[in-house]
Structure formats: structure tokens, C-alpha cells
Amino acid sequence: MRQHENLLTLSGSDEDSDPEDSIHAIHPEEQRVSSQLVMNKDDESSAFIRNARHILEDFRKGTAWWVQFSTIYFAAVLTYSYTNSRTSNSNVQISIMTVITLIGASPLCGTHLTTAAIGTFVGGQNIIGSTGLETLGATDINLVSYLCLLWLSLIVSWIWSYVMNSSLRILDGCAGRLGTTTFFGMNVVMLTVWGPLKVVDWNRYYYGLVHVIHVAEEDSSVQLASAWSWTEEAELAIGYVLAVLWLGVVAGATRIFHHRYVQQWHQNKSSLDSPNLSQPPAPLNNILVPVLLSLLSILVVNATQYRHAPGLYNGFAVGAYVAMASLQKIPTVFKFFTVSIVAAGWGLTLTPFFVGFAGKSGFTSMLGHVTHIAIETLIVQLRQKRRRQQQQRQRQQQQQQSQVQPRLTESQSSQLQQEEVNIQKSPQLSQEPQQPQQLSPSHHHSRKHHKPKEAFYTKQQRRQQQRLQHQRQQLEPQKQPQQQTTPLHHRAWSAEPKAGDGVWQHPLEEDDENENHVV
Numbered sequence: 258m259r260q261h262e263n264l265l266t267l268s269g270s271d272e273d274s275d276p277e278d279s280i281h282a283i284h285p286e287e288q289r290v291s292s293q294l295v296m297n298k299d300d301e302s303s304a305f306i307r308n309a310r311h312i313l314e315d316f317r318k319g320t321a322w323w324v325q326f327s328t329i330y331f332a333a334v335l336t337y338s339y340t341n342s343r344t345s346n347s348n349v350q351i352s353i354m355t356v357i358t359l360i361g362a363s364p365l366c367g368t369h370l371t372t373a374a375i376g377t378f379v380g381g382q383n384i385i386g387s388t389g390l391e392t393l394g395a396t397d398i399n400l401v402s403y404l405c406l407l408w409l410s411l412i413v414s415w416i417w418s419y420v421m422n423s424s425l426r427i428l429d430g431c432a433g434r435l436g437t438t439t440f441f442g443m444n445v446v447m448l449t450v451w452g453p454l455k456v457v458d459w460n461r462y463y464y465g466l467v468h469v470i471h472v473a474e475e476d477s478s479v480q481l482a483s484a485w486s487w488t489e490e491a492e493l494a495i496g497y498v499l500a501v502l503w504l505g506v507v508a509g510a511t512r513i514f515h516h517r518y519v520q521q522w523h524q525n526k527s528s529l530d531s532p533n534l535s536q537p538p539a540p541l542n543n544i545l546v547p548v549l550l551s552l553l554s555i556l557v558v559n560a561t562q563y564r565h566a567p568g569l570y571n572g573f574a575v576g577a578y579v580a581m582a583s584l585q586k587i588p589t590v591f592k593f594f595t596v597s598i599v600a601a602g603w604g605l606t607l608t609p610f611f612v613g614f615a616g617k618s619g620f621t622s623m624l625g626h627v628t629h630i631a632i633e634t635l636i637v638q639l640r641q642k643r644r645r646q647q648q649q650r651q652r653q654q655q656q657q658q659s660q661v662q663p664r665l666t667e668s669q670s671s672q673l674q675q676e677e678v679n680i681q682k683s684p685q686l687s688q689e690p691q692q693p694q695q696l697s698p699s700h701h702h703s704r705k706h707h708k709p710k711e712a713f714y715t716k717q718q719r720r721q722q723q724r725l726q727h728q729r730q731q732l733e734p735q736k737q738p739q740q741q742t743t744p745l746h747h748r749a750w751s752a753e754p755k756a757g758d759g760v761w762q763h764p765l766e767e768d769d770e771n772e773n774h775v776v
Contacts, residue, residue, distance in 0.1 A: 315454075319443055319741065326414035328369050332356055332376025340381065341402075350570040350618075351559075354378040354552040354577075361545040374544055375417060378439040382615035384457050405456060409615070410526050413442035429581030432596065432626040443615040465609020472608055473497045473568030493565045497572040498601040503556065504576025505597030508547040510590045512580065515541050546633010547577035571618060575604050578622035579661035588628070599627025672718070 315321040341350040347355075360366065360373040385402050390642065417438050420427050428434045451457040462468060470495045519538050526537075549574045558566050579597050587593055602626040611617050 301456045310737070317365075317368065319365070319372065319400075320416050322414065324416065325368075325372045328372040329376035329379060329414050329417075330407060330410040332360065332373040333380035333410050336377045336380030337385075337402070337406055338380075340628065348555075348567055348570055349381045350567075350574045351552075353556055353574070354548050354555065355383045357544070357548045360554060361542070366542070366545070369543065370544055372414075372417070375435050375439055376410065376620060377437050378616045379413055379442075379444075380406060382409075382443065382613055382617075384461050384613035396484045401456075404450065407441060408450060409446050412446050413439055416445075417441050428623065429497075430586040431621030431623055432582035432600070433619035434589075435581075436578055436616040436621075437623040439616030440611075440614060440620040441616075445687075447614075461612055462613070464612035470609050470612060471565075471568065472605060473571045476492060485657065493568045494605055496565055497604065498569050498598070500554075500572025501576040501579070501604065502594065502597045503591050504551055504573050505579040505600070506576075506590060508580030508651040509582075509587065509593030511546060511550070512543065513584060513588070513590060513593075516584055543581050547580040550580075551577040560751060569745045571604070572601070573655060574618040575600055575622050575625075577767060579625065582626060586630075589744065591609045596626050596629045598625075599629045603628070606675055663731070 262520070270723050318326050319325065336352045336356045339356065340347055340349055354379045356372070357374050361370055363369075409762060420434075420438055428437060447457060447461075452459055457662055464470065472490050500555065515538075521542060554573050555570055576597055579600050580593065582596075600622045604618075604621045607621060607624075608614050611620075
């Protein structure tokens with residue numbers, strides 16, 4: 258019994274003892290090796306986790322090049338498949354707007370919507386099927402088509418990365434910037450790969466000059482004589498222009514009014530300084546709003562079954578890309594209207610060229626915006642030039658007037674000097690004694706008064722002459738006394754004789770009298 262109790266106490270003491278006492282002893286070297294293995298496993302797992310987290314962070318931000326390329330290619334595959342599938346066989350613009358709307362509704366809208374829109378433009382081209390081995394307009398989807406899309410997405414992603422990271426700020430804020438990037442990438446691929454390898458025929462650059470192309474790129478397989486109609490083309494052209502104006506003005510005005518509302522909200526908050534105000538209104542996405550309005554307009558037109566609906570779809574696309582421009586570049590509704598008109602003109606002009614090229618609609622809207630800026634700049638320069646010419650003309654007139662005034666003053670001063678000389682001469686003539694004239698019966702002088710011939714002076718000049726004479730008389734005393742002259746008198750004028758007026762005698766009588774005095 259005592260032994261049994263001792264065993265129980267020993268077992269109880271083992272249970273109550275520290276667990277570390279029950280661990281068998283391990284060799285120190287084995288313990289070190291095992292710890293190193295555990296640390297290596299932890300390092301490998303932590304490195305993998307760090308890399309995975311880094312990749313997920315880059316994917317979430319969407320700034321890495323490989324993320325942009327993946328997004329572009331993914332959106333291109335979706336758009337191309339939706340457009341060229343045999344079940345749907347949808348219009349290109351409907352496919353583009355639908356894919357952009359779906360990606361805009363995803364949680365990655367804020368970081369991946371821009372590159373996804375470029376991807377839809379890449380997949381929106383419809384010329385991969387126009388190879389030398391297949392008929393024009395074929396829509397068969399095969400592995401070659403997706404490889405061509407992969408190469409195009411790669412080139413476009415490189416161009417977009419350069420545009421975004423360049424310090425030149427290429428087309429920053431302009432309409433159709435995304436489509437223009439895709440269009441340039443399309444031309445690079447066409448000139449380097451697709452054209453030389455005959456993936457796409459070269460005549461796509463001038464397809465409308467050798468085939469029947471309706472306005473706004475409506476392809477037709479009928480003959481030219483039966484397909485071409487001026488009334489149809491005029492109707493389609495008017496509808497295309499109206500479609501561009503509709504989307505450009507409505508979507509642009511929506512963005513402008515919402516932006517003003519957000520600014521007004523912030524001004525009211527700053528003036529009230531109240532923290533109890535509601536949350537600020539979220540700004541509208543410059544890509545998603547025009548796309549939604551365009552998709553809505555396409556659905557409405559499609560429901561009417563209008564025969565020229567594809568041309569209107571292209572017009573909606575161009576107007577939507579115009580409305581995507583920065584509000585700093587196009588700040589008013591009227592400018593959206595004018596830019597849309599110019600873009601519509603470019604769309605009609607480029608109808609026979611670059612048929613089916615990716616990003617052509619965006620390139621068209623970019624041309625409209627850039628042309629509008631050039632026209633505005635030209636008008637401003639012409640106004641400035643005209644203003645400078647007017648100012649220069651005014652300065653010349655002022656200079657001429659300033660030159661004419663001294664000439665007038667000089668001529669007036671010379672006239673005044675001449676008048677002074679004449680005035681100085683006139684008293685001298687009056688002071689000269691008048692010689693008595695010997696009258697003879699043979700000479701009879703007319704007593705008619707002759708007015709002296711004087712130069713013609715204006716009233717102001719005569720007054721000025723009189724004023725100068727008066728001033729000269731006051732300031733300059735007369736140095737020479739005036740000589741008194743006897744007035745001319747004739748004895749026949751009065752009965753009484755005057756002094757010096759004796760009786761007339763014959764000269765012989767005067768001689769006789771002198772002789773008598775001598776005797």
C-alpha cells in the first residue's frame with residue numbers, strides 16, 4: 258500500500274510539474290538546424306507575401322506599365338469579341354460604350370477606367386479581318402486576331418506610358434486624347450507589322466476613294482451608280498452633324514453645371530463655417546458621363562430603326578469625345594458648341610480615309626479641338642494686329658498734327674514780322690514831305706481816290722496786327738518828331754488869299770519893275 262501511494266504521489270507530482278521538465282533533451286546541433294529551417298520557411302513565406310502585396314498594390318493603383326497593358330488588352334478583347342461575335346454582331350460604337358460602362362460600374366473605375374477606355378478603342382477597330390486571305394468585312398474570330406490585338410495593345414500601352422510620363426504634357430486636357438493615342442499606335446502597327454505582313458490591306462488608308470463609302474463610314478457593297486444619292490448623303494451628313502452637336506453640347510453642359518454646383522457648395526461652406534453641412538457632392542467623371550449619354554442616345558435611335566443609324570452612332574461617339582475635354586480648355590457651353598461643329602466638319606472630311614482604324618473618332622474630335630484653338634489664336638492675333646495698326650495710325654496722326662502746328666506758328670510769325678516791317682515803313686512814308694506838284698494845263702490828274710492794294714487778311718490776323726501796333730506804340734516811344742507840313746491850298750478854292758499866295762504877275766512885268774527900282 259505504501260508503495261502504491263508512493264507511485265501515486267510520483268505520478269501526481271509529474272502532472273503538477275512544469276511541462277518543460279517532461280520534454281526530452283535534444284542535441285544542440287539538431288536544435289540549431291531545425292531553427293534555421295523554420296526561419297528559412299518564414300522568410301520565403303514573407304517574401305512571397307510581400308511580392309504578392311506589392312503586385313496587388315500596383316494593380317490597385319493602376320500606374321505600373323504592366324497593369325496598364327493588361328487593362329488595355331483585357332478591354333480590347335472584350336470589345337472585339339462583343340463586336341465580331343456571330344451571336345451579337347453589334348455596332349462598334351455600341352460595343353465600345355457598353356464595355357466602358359461596365360468597367361465604370363466596377364470598383365476599379367477610378368484607377369482603370371482611362372486605360373480601359375483606350376482598350377475599347379483598340380478592340381473597336383474592324384480591319385483585322387480584312388486580310389488578303391479573307392474577304393473584306395469578315396468577322397471570323399481566330400487566334401491570329403487576338404495575337405494582332407495583343408501586339409496593338411502592347412504598342413498603344415507604350416505610347417500611352419510615354420504620353421503620361423512626358424514633361425511635354427502632350428495634348429493635356431484636349432478632346433480625344435485617348436483616341437488619338439490609340440490612332441497613332443494603330444498607324445505604327447499598320448506601318449511596321451500589319452501592312453508588310455498583309456494582315457490588313459494598304460487600301461484602308463484611302464478605302465473611300467476606290468470603294469463606296471457613305472458619310473460617317475457606312476460601308477456598302479452595292480454599285481456606285483445605285484448606291485450614291487445626293488439626297489441620302491445630305492440627309493446623313495446633316496444627321497451626323499446634329500449627333501455630334503447633341504452629345505458635345507449636352508454632355509459638356511452637364512459637366513459645366515455640375516462643376517459650378519460643386520464650386521458653389523464649397524463657397525457656401527466656407528462662408529458659413531458650419532461643420533454640420535452634408536457631404537460635398539462628388540465630381541462627375543469626365544469619361545463616364547459622356548459615355549452614358551452616348552449609350553442612351555444610341556439606344557433611343559436604335560429603337561427607331563432609322564436606316565442611317567450607324568452614321569448617327571459615329572456622330573454620338575465624336576460628340577462624346579469632345580465632351581471629355583478638360584473644363585479648363587473648354588470652359589463654356591458655347592465653346593463646346595463651336596468645337597463640336599469643327600469636329601463634325603473634320604469627321605465629314607476624313608470619311609474616305611483611315612477607314613476602320615482604331616481611335617479614328619477620338620482623333621477626329623482632337624482635330625476639331627486643336628483646329629478650334631488655332632482659329633481662336635489666329636483671331637486674337639488679328640485683333641491685336643488691328644489694334645496695333647490703329648494705335649500706330651493714331652500716333653502718326655498725332656505726330657503729323659504736332660508737326661503742322663509749329664509750321665503754322667512759323668508762318669504766322671513770319672507774316673507778323675512782315676506786317677511789322679510794313680507798319681514800320683508806313684510812318685516813314687507819311688513823314689516824308691510832300692513836294693508841291695507843278696500844275697500844267699497839259700496834264701490833268703484824276704482826283705478819284707484809289708484804295709491801296711493790301712494783302713487779304715483774316716479778321717483774326719487784322720486784330721492781331723492792330724494789337725501789335727498798339728503794343729508797339731505803347732512800348733516804343735517815337736524817336737523822330739513828326740514834321741509839320743503845310744496843307745496844300747489853291748487860291749481858287751477860296752476867295753481870301755492865304756499866306757504866300759500873292760498876285761500872279763507876268764515875268765516881263767517883274768523885269769520892268771526891277772529896272773524902275775534900279776533907276
